[in-house]
Amino acid sequence: MIQKYEHILVAVDGSYESELAFNKAVNVALRNDAQLILAHVVDTRALQSVATFDTYIYDKLETEAKEVLSTLEQQARDQGITNIKQVIEFGNPKNLLAHDIPDRENVDLIMVGATGLNTFERLLIGSSSEYILRNAKVDLLVVRDTKKTL
Secondary structure (H helix, E strand, O other): OOOOOOEEEEEOOOOHHHHHHHHHHHHHHHHHOOEEEEEEEEEOOOOOOOOOOOHHHHHHHHHHHHHHHHHHHHHHHHOOOOOEEEEEEEEOHHHHHHHHHHHHHOOOEEEEEOOOOOHHHHHHHOOHHHHHHHHOOOEEEEEOOOOOOO
């Protein structure tokens, strides 16, 4: 049985790890002639105490997200991908990346970068990729930095 992915979601947040995931997602999308969905989720849980009444912060974060996604979209187009969609969401990244966005966009593969959290950090805040792994209904590829030593 040969699996062909049609809608590949890659979560990007401007980090080095998400850049690795993006680069791999571009290659997978090219091999599968798939749509590439670039998703950026602004984690509003961290903003609630700071910006309850200040929409300026939300507007600035959305503008920055649009800039990151536009740059990545152009890079993907330069490599030959023509079917690209940008998604910017505000909320809990774990739920949005595991459920809401994949369901709405008919995603059949989710790609994320490994965060590199240590055991204690995962205990306190949890790993998004771990949550997605346990809860997503579709395939997940966690991209690791092979140059990092453990």
